[in-house]
Amino acid sequence: MxxxxxxxxxxxxxxxxxxxxxxxxxxxxxxxxxxxxxxxxxxxxxxxxxxxxxxxxxxxxxxxxxxxxxxxxxxxxxxxxxxxxxxxxxxxxxxxxxxxxxxxxxxxxxxxxxxxxxxxxxxxxxxxxxxxxRYGFSDVAEGTMSNDTEEEFLSVDAVFENDELHTKFTLFEKNADGRYTKHQDTIIQYFxxxxxxxxxxxxxxxxxxxxxxxxxxxxxxxxxxxx
Ligand SMILES: C[S@@+](CC[C@H](N)C(=O)[O-])C[C@H]1O[C@@H](n2cnc3c(N)ncnc32)[C@H](O)[C@@H]1O
Missing domain, CATH: 3.40.50.150 (Vaccinia Virus protein VP39)
Known part of the structure; x- marks a missing residue:
């Protein structure tokens, strides 16, 4: 993915x-x-x-x-x-x-x-x-959050430094057998x-x-x- x-x-x-x-x-x-x-x-x-x-x-x-x-x-x-x-x-x-x-x-x-x-x-x-x-990055986008449903859990950790926002997404998705698959990746956004x-x-x-x-x-x- x-x-x-x-x-x-x-x-x-x-x-x-x-x-x-x-x-x-x-x-x-x-x-x-x-x-x-x-x-x-x-x-x-x-x-x-x-x-x-x-x-x-x-x-x-x-x-x-x-x-x-x-x-x-x-x-x-x-x-x-x-x-x-x-x-x-x-x-x-x-x-x-x-x-x-x-x-x-x-x-x-x-x-x-x-x-x-x-x-x-x-x-x-x-x-x-x-x-x-810049405020959009430093005051709104930067920081951490998490959210979940019955089937998923998401955590987001975003750091704004040197005019780049690095956002790490960690998503756990429930499979049919009840186990979870973990997906993790980073998106970089540029000011x-x-x-x-x-x-x-x-x-x-x-x-x-x-x-x-x-x-x-x-x-x-x-x-x-x-x-
Ligand atoms: C924050 S989302 C906004 C989606 C949509 N415009 C909306 O308002 O709901 C940004 C979208 O840009 C897409 N994207 C990022 N880089 C792109 C590129 N170079 N060309 C086309 N789409 C791109 C992402 O896959 C994502 O769907």
Whole structure:
């Protein structure tokens, strides 16, 4: 199992449903302005945002590097593939990357990712993404938590140091025979300064809004147009 697949299996135990809904509302209201017909959701997870946009009449495609996430999208009848954004065919009116997706990328990967996103946009296309602020990492994400159900136990231990958040996930899953299987892996998330988005060759940053999902100014919404 990859570390992204472990995240996918653990996500429902993290207690982020309310924050996710609030983010979806924000993206939906921003996209409203652009009257889009087609949407590419990169890092689509289990497809919750695509479901909402489909109900608004938008044709959606999702990609994610976790096969577990994509299987859940396919089970709901969504158009989704476990491929890198650079491999996506066609062009879209809008691309979104919701809930920290850009923070999963280090500096080099981020540059490649943003160039690939630009190539998937129609001429007047818009790209919207959010990133964690430093407070988002140090005040919200850093720390420990645990949660369990009848079938699973999760512990999470996250440390923010040198602009990187290292989150260790330990998940015990109950098997049919009553024994538990342990899965453990680490996800690294990278803090990005806004400056890194201000002079891109392929995308123009047209708006930035810092906002609070939790009690502190923990996220910044970035809106880009294709150059
Ligand atoms: C915090 S989750 C958010 C999922 C979804 N956007 C949502 O709002 O529910 C981040 C997602 O990004 C995916 N991801 C991480 N790096 C990626 C990449 N380079 N390309 C596509 N997906 C990626 C992960 O597998 C995970 O599903």
């Amino acid at each position: 990859t570390n992204l697949d472990l995240y996918a299996k653990a996500e429902h135990l993290l207690g982020i449903e309310e924050a996710t809904e609030a983010l979806y509302d924000l993206y939906r209201s921003e996209l409203d302005e652009y009257k889009i017909k087609t949407l590419l959701d990169v890092g689509c997870g289990r497809g919750g945002f695509m479901q909402r946009m489909i109900s608004d009449g938008v044709v959606c495609k999702g990609v994610d590097l976790s096969a577990v996430m994509i299987d859940e999208c396919l089970a709901q009848g969504l158009d989704a593939e476990c491929i890198d954004v650079s491999e996506v065919g066609g062009k879209y009116d809008a691309v979104v990357s919701i809930f920290d997706v850009l923070n999963f990328l280090d500096k080099d990967a981020l540059t490649k990712f943003l160039n690939a996103v630009s190539q998937k946009l129609n001429d007047d296309g818009v790209f919207i993404a959010d990133i964690n602020t 990005h300064k806004i400056r890194a988005f201000e002079k891109l060759d392929s995308l123009k940053l047209v708006e930035k809004q810092t906002f609070s999902l939790y009690d502190t100014e923990d996220k910044t919404l970035l809106i880009f147009k294709k150059r």
